[in-house]
Amino acid sequence: MKSPGHRINRRVLLSGTAGVGGAAVLAGAAPAAAHVDPATGPTIGPADPRYALLTTGNNQRFVARPEYIRMIHSTEDAVSALRAAATAGKRVSVRSGGHCFTDLACNPDVQVILDFSDLNSVDYDPELGAFAIQPGARLINIYEKLYKGWGVALPAGVCYSVGAGGHVAGGGYGLLSRQHRLVVDHLYAVEVVTVDAGGRVRIVRATREITDPNRELWWAHTGGGGGNFGLVTKYWFRSPDATGSSPAAQLMSPPSEVLLNAVAIRWADLDQAKFSRLMKNYGAWHEANSSPDSPYHYLSSIVNVGVRAAGGIGVLTQVDATVPNADQLLKDYVAALNDGVGVQLYPQPAMPQFATARRLPWMRATRLIGTSNVTVNDPTLRAAHKSALIRRNFTDQQVAALYTRLTDPAYTNPRAMVFLFSYGGRINDVSPDATASAQRSSAFKMLFQNLWDDPGQDAVNLAWLRGLYADFFAATGGAPELDGQADGCYINYADADMADPAFNTSGVPWQTLYYKGNYARLQRAKQKWDPSNFFRHSLSIRPA
Structure with a gap:
């Protein structure tokens, strides 16, 4: 094998003007399909029937109206597309899978979308x-x-x-x-x-x-x-x-095999005291088992806390089945959640066959979990999202805020929910500055999510989600604190509200919420590699 260090440190400098091909691109004209180099992606303008599909991602709230979309088919293709846009002074955004939660890729300021979905080897x-x-x-x-x-x-x-x-x-x-x-x-x-x-x-x-x-x-x-x-x-x-x-x-x-369990708790069986105990049980278990040496680092769980209108709360748990005590780890976890709550556990509607835990090959379980949630996988919906990384158990005020908002009889959208994701374990076995991912002491992660299909319902659904988040973090100015009970936000669940002082009244800048002490170092990297701030969006790194 050749030395990776020797091969990788070379730089290829490419400069020049857009040329004749660039002029056609800048005009937004799509080349004839029969003559397109397979290494060169098509240019798709407003008259192309594909344009509407490619001006938005999975979240239908955010729609761009670019002069054109350029499909990227190779590194050299990316170079020529970027050179053409930069030479013409066009505002560019970048997209791969289209799952950005906010308007970073699709917004009215974008003049060119560079789409990498076909560059997929x-x-x-x-x-x-x-x-x-x-x-x-x-x-x-x-x-x-x-x-x-x-x-x-x-x-x-x-x-x-x-x-x-x-x-x-x-x-x-x-x-x-x-x-x-x-x-x-x-x-x-x-x-x-x-x-x-x-x-x-x-x-x-x-x-x-x-x-x-x-x-x-x-x-x-x-x-x-x-x-x-x-x-x-x-x-x-x-x-x-x-x-x-x-x-x-x-x-x-x-793991060659995983142990998979999916159960549901019905809202009809929960009053405020039982709901509070359930949430506190979840938080206590994850706080106690967030260290890298926890025997439960082989276990990971997703809890979908839906609104009362959705009917119930789902608990999906996966354990490495090659661990000798995998069955006991799972039983202990589920028992810990239900301790003092004492409700019956029902099959989850989407995965009823896993109400009793079953062993599956890891790849088969991965396919099943990834495709089983019809709502989350629906690419036609409008959505809003907020996040938090949590280090210690929920406070009483936070649990009360969840209960009040989730059980509000006046709010009936069944696709509003709060996801709780197991975090910690060996994630916390890495220094906060070893990577740009600074949150390395959290126990679980929260995703506050709302989905709907009618644009006329934007205001009511955004207000509900913003109200829930503001109430949940009322003690810390509408945002998760740092290095306390919470530890900021997760950038892959990007939320432009965190940059808006009307919603983030904590006094902590959005950059710090997402990147903590690593932001200054990211700024220096930005200054070196993108000094003109060519690549920018509502939550982008600013040059130093």
Whole structure:
């Protein structure tokens, strides 16, 4: 194998004008399909029937009206597309899977969308000794290719259609993270197309090698968020503890089998006291088992706390079934949640066959979990999201706020919910500054989510979610505090309200809520790699 350090530190400098091809692109004219180079993606303008599909992502609240969308098919294609846009002074946004929660990719200011969804290969790179994944690869395809090809995996997200591009840059978290850390803890290298202060476009590769002069660009992509520093055209993954030269030894291996359990608690069986006890049980268990050496770091759970109109609360739990006491770990966890609550546990409507825990091959369970939630996977809905990372158990005030809002008889949208995700475990076995993902002492993660389909219901549904979040964090100015009971927000659940003093009255800047003490270092990386702030959006890193 060739030395990764030798191969990766080279820079390719590409500069020049848009040329004749660029002039056609800037006019928004789509080239004739029969003559398009397969390495060059089509340019899609307003007259193209594909335009409407590509001006929005999964959240239908946010729609762009760009002059054109450029589909990117190769690194060289990204270079030429970026050079054309930069030369013409066009405002650019970047998209891979389209799952951005807010308007970072699709908003009225965007003049050009660079879409990487077709740049989606997953392969092993023997020269770098790492797995190369392009930004448009969807998580389910990444899992399938890595596992079937080499028996390895990444501890990435549950939603099957999320693209690697933004997911990785924001940290990357999933049901295997308590056991195998975040996705970025396995990131070895990144290839980025950047624009310097003089408008020159170049390809830069950066690794985690201490001797790499571009290392800070690698570090910025370990949780610094998407759309900040340039166009990511490839990620390479190798686990830090990898040994030897076999591809199967270069990345973490998932459990061959998992124990899966899905149960539901009916709202009809809960009064305020029982609901409070259930929430406090959840918080206490996760606080007690958030350390890397907890025997429960093999277990991860998702609790969907729906509004009363939804009928119930769902508890999905996955345990590494190769652990000798997997069944007992699961029984202990479910018993701890129901301790003092004493309600009957029912089958979940979407997964009734798992009311009694069953063993499944990991890949089969991953497919099932990723595709079973019809509401979350519906790409036609409008949505709003907010997040928090929680270090210690819920306060009484927080539980009361949840109960009041979730059981409000005047609010009847059944697709409003609060997700609770197990966090901690080996995620917390990494220094806050080792990667840009700074929250390394949390016990669980919260996603406040609301989904609806009628634009006429925007105001009422946004008001409900904002009211819930404001009430939940009333003691800390409408935002999760840092290094206390809470620990800020998760950038992959981006929420522009955190940059608005009308909603975030905490006095803590949104940059600090998402990045904590790492923000200044991210700014220095931005200053070096994107000094003109060419890549920008409502929650982008500002140059130092």
